[in-house]
Amino acid sequence: MKATILNIGDELLSGLIVNTNATFIAQQLDLIGVKVIRIDTVSDNGVEISNAVDQHLTQCDIIIITGGLGPTNDDITKYTLANKFGMSLQFNELAYINIENLFKNRGLGVTETNRLQAMLPDKCTVLINTQGTAPGMWFDYQDKIIVSLPGVPFEMKYLMENEVLPRLKSKCTDLFIVRKLFHTTGVAESHLQDMLIEWERNLPSYSQFAYLPEPGIVKLRLSFSGNNEKSLNDELNTQEQKLREILGNSIFGINSETIEEIVGNLLNQKKQTLSIAESCTGGYISHLITSISGSSQYFKGSVISYSNKIKSDVLEVDENIINKYGAVSKEVVIEMARGVQQLCKTDYAISISGIAGPDGGTKDKPVGTVWISIATPNTIEAKHFLFGDNRQRNIRRAAIAALNELRKELLNK
């Protein structure tokens, strides 16, 4: 089956927002073997939307539309589609109850504007959106499928995952794609390529392999397509084993796993606790750790010691050590890790101090210099890193490196 993604919105055409919706939908369709042949963006204009739908219907089997379903005047997708498919709008009880619940949870009554969002084309399948007030719509039209979803990313994702993909999956059973994403850290992309050159050369012809680099992480995507699902899975397992033999510990997770999740799982399994002392990352490591639901089981707390005074007053780092070696030093991060571990009474502690930039660098300690220390119940060690000159990327890379150091310690014990 072939699909087109049609995104509606002047905010996309004027470059106000990046079209991450198209990327997400394309990935998801790709995973179930639906080939995306076009991604098109048009303005919030009924004629444009209608013409685009007509044009794409001649070339594909499915159109996934996003945007233009909000409660405001510039949201016209619903009216355009109802009109195009000769449907009239009728009040949908379930959609209304959902809207009412959303408002009730926030202690509010439904406004007249939002009530109108429950008026929906009479012959479409309404996709109830528990994440927001705009329902999705599924139209079966002359052997084609047209799906209209809200443009708010998390609402679109909810409806794709819970309503659209399960329905589409049941319709495409001829081609199987099996795929795994491997997350690596600590090895540069070019070095990974050198390590994998021989293995890559020997992959079967029905495979695809791609490097997807991000700050601090390189993801490796391996996929196989064909019509025998079992043999594809067998091949994937075989190749995964070979890949893991070559890359070892550098692979920290697969598919949607994150390093904060992996570290959390390890702490949970071992019933160990964690505290963090952050300087240059300013709370970002703690944020990653606590983004995981259930993290209060192992995470006790952090001290963000942005000023030296807090390093000495709260973490009890000796002021003489700070003066002698500087705040960004092996000696100081070791004291910080010990300090937070004792203060929070945890088994493990991470500490980090560095120069995120753009200011604060010196010849000896340029922007990007970072010291990370991991305290375990028995040991305490520190490691030096040198990242780049971009503040946001340095924060991200330093946080991933710190979590990876902790991960390695947890795997060793």
Added chain:
Amino acid sequence: MKATILNIGDELLSGLIVNTNATFIAQQLDLIGVKVIRIDTVSDNGVEISNAVDQHLTQCDIIIITGGLGPTNDDITKYTLANKFGMSLQFNELAYINIENLFKNRGLGVTETNRLQAMLPDKCTVLINTQGTAPGMWFDYQDKIIVSLPGVPFEMKYLMENEVLPRLKSKCTDLFIVRKLFHTTGVAESHLQDMLIEWERNLPSYSQFAYLPEPGIVKLRLSFSGNNEKSLNDELNTQEQKLREILGNSIFGINSETIEEIVGNLLNQKKQTLSIAESCTGGYISHLITSISGSSQYFKGSVISYSNKIKSDVLEVDENIINKYGAVSKEVVIEMARGVQQLCKTDYAISISGIAGPDGGTKDKPVGTVWISIATPNTIEAKHFLFGDNRQRNIRRAAIAALNELRKELLNK
């Protein structure tokens, strides 16, 4: 002038990469008054590319194409366009010298594959790309302009900024677009709409107004287009004043400003310092504050008191108060704010405690319940919030609400 952005690449259609090129080009064209009417993505296929160009030429004056200019076999944009416009390829000396220099800088000689990149359509204007081996191409064709750029983002940006935009600017002096983005928080989108209904109705016909909601923030975009730049700016100022009269303090920033930046600026101006005690947001507020370069001027540190023990041990919250009122309570956040303010010796302090979810909610304190306290040099107050049931969004919304409470305190003093 109207433009279409045409992105070529299977990696976009399979969701392997996000189309940030389109966003950048759209922003840049928008700034010089070129209206982007369509953003289209097609595969690396000559027929598809050619058909898309034909289609868009009937509707716009300019097509900016990206991608398909690399040295490999699947890069066919150049051949497709040369063929379409009846041109033959000829060796371009300047393009070749540029390629040669790029290789020389890396201590390499030009390969045969890369030499072919200097073979270019004979009647196009070659745009020398000092950032990479693929030159850009500018075609004047039947009163229309077609520009072909490489897909590598920094190469595309270089050519847009240095070659394409200066040429386009000289051609469009007739239409001006003036625009401002207003960031609001604390008022729901539907409520904003109710407040603005009358004002919106009275906007002049040459204006455009849009609501752009995100978790915790609703952005409002107001633009005017016409041929008298001064009168458009005057109108924008007039309407901005009216908008600010209606929305008052709910507008916290404009254009690319963020709430953490605004709060940082206020602290800087007033030479005041800040510390933070975070529970449910787990470090995210500190992360936002320290994502701003120069934040060490006003931000001293935080305590992430995820466990009650740290609330009492480090922040000196009375254990009896925690037991009596619970960790998520007015009494506890007030003690937390006072505790961190004293510990870090700062003028201001934020504290926050809540139930981010998905677990931990009760009938009295459902998931999404958040208490925020702001300590100033003279006062300490707390406020109750009720967000939704999604952990990530609750963290984001709670952080924005906390920063907004601090902003309001800073504006009042």
